[in-house]
Amino acid sequence: MVEKSIDTKTAILTIAKDLMRQLGYNAFSYADIAQQLNIKNAAIHYHYPAKEDLLLGVIDTYIEEYQHLGKQLIAAPISSLQKLSLFIEKYSVLIDQKSICIIGSVASDYNTLPKSVREKVLKLIDLVIDMVAQTLAEGRAKGELTFSEEPKTKSLLIMTNLAAGVQLARITGKKDFNEIVKALLDQIKK
Amino acid sequence: MVEKSIDTKTAILTIAKDLMRQLGYNAFSYADIAQQLNIKNAAIHYHYPAKEDLLLGVIDTYIEEYQHLGKQLIAAPISSLQKLSLFIEKYSVLIDQKSICIIGSVASDYNTLPKSVREKVLKLIDLVIDMVAQTLAEGRAKGELTFSEEPKTKSLLIMTNLAAGVQLARITGKKDFNEIVKALLDQIKK
DNA sequence: GTCTATATTCCGATAGAC
DNA sequence: GTCTATCGGAATATAGAC
Numbered sequence: 001m002v003e004k005s006i007d008t009k010t011a012i013l014t015i016a017k018d019l020m021r022q023l024g025y026n027a028f029s030y031a032d033i034a035q036q037l038n039i040k041n042a043a044i045h046y047h048y049p050a051k052e053d054l055l056l057g058v059i060d061t062y063i064e065e066y067q068h069l070g071k072q073l074i075a076a077p078i079s080s081l082q083k084l085s086l087f088i089e090k091y092s093v094l095i096d097q098k099s100i101c102i103i104g105s106v107a108s109d110y111n112t113l114p115k116s117v118r119e120k121v122l123k124l125i126d127l128v129i130d131m132v133a134q135t136l137a138e139g140r141a142k143g144e145l146t147f148s149e150e151p152k153t154k155s156l157l158i159m160t161n162l163a164a165g166v167q168l169a170r171i172t173g174k175k176d177f178n179e180i181v182k183a184l185l186d187q188i189k190k
Numbered sequence: 191m192v193e194k195s196i197d198t199k200t201a202i203l204t205i206a207k208d209l210m211r212q213l214g215y216n217a218f219s220y221a222d223i224a225q226q227l228n229i230k231n232a233a234i235h236y237h238y239p240a241k242e243d244l245l246l247g248v249i250d251t252y253i254e255e256y257q258h259l260g261k262q263l264i265a266a267p268i269s270s271l272q273k274l275s276l277f278i279e280k281y282s283v284l285i286d287q288k289s290i291c292i293i294g295s296v297a298s299d300y301n302t303l304p305k306s307v308r309e310k311v312l313k314l315i316d317l318v319i320d321m322v323a324q325t326l327a328e329g330r331a332k333g334e335l336t337f338s339e340e341p342k343t344k345s346l347l348i349m350t351n352l353a354a355g356v357q358l359a360r361i362t363g364k365k366d367f368n369e370i371v372k373a374l375l376d377q378i379k380k
Numbered sequence: 381g382t383c384t385a386t387a388t389t390c391c392g393a394t395a396g397a398c
Numbered sequence: 399g400t401c402t403a404t405c406g407g408a409a410t411a412t413a414g415a416c
Contacts (some may be wrong), residue, residue, distance in 0.1 A: 008382085008383095022301055023216075023301055023302055024214065024216065024298055024299060024302075026213075026214065026216040026217040027216040027299065027301075027302045029408075029409060029410080030409080030410070030411090031408080031409080039383075039384095040383070040384055040385085041409095041410090042383075042384060042385080042386090042410095042411080042412085043382075043383050043384075045383095045410080045411065045412080046381085046382060046383065047382090049411080050410080050411075051410070051411095098301060100297070100298060103358075104294075104298060104354065104357060105298065106361075107290070107354075107357035107358060107360055107361055108214055108290060108294060108295065108298035108299075108357060109214060109217065109298075110357075110360045110361060111212055111213055111217075111288060111360075112213055112214075112217045118361070121361060122361055122362065125358070125361055125362060126362070129362075148376075149373050149376075152369075153369050153370070153373050154373075156355075156358070156366055156369060156370050156373075157351060157370060157373055157374070159354070159358070160350055160351045160352075160353075160354035160355050160358065160370060161347060161350045161351060161354075162350075163350075163354040163357070163358075164294065164297075164349070164350035164351075164353040164354035164357075165346075165350050167294060167297035167298060167300075167353070167354075168293075168297060168315070168346070168349075168350065168353075170297055170300045170301075171296075171297055171300060171308070171311060171312055171315055172312065172315060172316070172319075176346055179342075179343050179346060180343070180346050180347060180350060183339050183343050183344075183346075183347055184347070186338075186339075198400085198401095219390080219391060219392080220391080220392065220393090221390080221391080229401075229402095230401070230402055230403085231391095231392085232392090232393080232394085232401075232402060232403080232404085233400075233401050233402075235392080235393060235394080235401095236399085236400060236401065237400090239393080240392080240393075241392065241393095
């Protein structure tokens, strides 16, 4: 039964993605996943022999997701500000799920991650930073956005505002995150 | 022997602070601390019965540390920009220790923290945000700093730049963090 | 090929030695 | 008062059943 296997494997990955952002790499266990799927936790080892393999799978899906989003944004017939807003909205949604972004999650646990994962994480982060930088550069070239920094630097500033913003929102509430978003949008619009 | 006890307790706390920022709450164990002190891991339970108590102690020292820094900054005969630079320098040092800031650490692990700790964490974060906001407000009033946002909002922007900046620097290197710092200082100086 | 029973290691915590 | 020997449980992972 190939289909069942694929479904189980996909289901494991989906749950692992959520747990990574809600609890972090060291705080969730195979048992957490098995419980949700009504299987034994050892069954997960068939699909992902070690926890390292599971995390590699999680990072891979995020790399694919952001590669896809990057291509979508380039082709989309919308303003650069709208493109950025779409990106920011992805962060805003996390807060209601009591989650942080995958980048902040792996960054916080970085010292405990296997080497193979660290390399993939670097690829993911470069991808996202470049995507935002490209959108910023495009927006400024079209006269839609204003900022004095290099696009890469401004991307770093915005990315860190968002990544730590959702972390802070967990503790102080969503209001602070909304203030951050409003302020950074005001900065590049003015 | 009261002195030995105090020393051991202080030593435990110091190591726990480092481990919290290097590995996070769920990734370090009593064994990690015991090993460094050449005692049995169960000995730590005498000073801190549960891991929750140890974390409460860690957060308490940070609250005291930042209360102290806050008072120092108010009285210090230096410019507001220099005060901010002192604060930023504390973050810069973390990178060489492969550490993130305590706020980012507890924020990432927030969903796994005991309730008693969460309340203390909120107190710590409010303290730090207010301290930065006050320095910003003072600097603008004196004509030393420029920014258009509310001091509290600007504080949130800078704090998130720094907190996620050190997290990112773990992966992409210190150069990115230095770029972030340079950019945010340029913003408030101009 | 897919999953379960089981092993092994390590965790935080208790009870008791000195 | 301070620390150690030890427990109970949970973690990841293997070997083997279906």
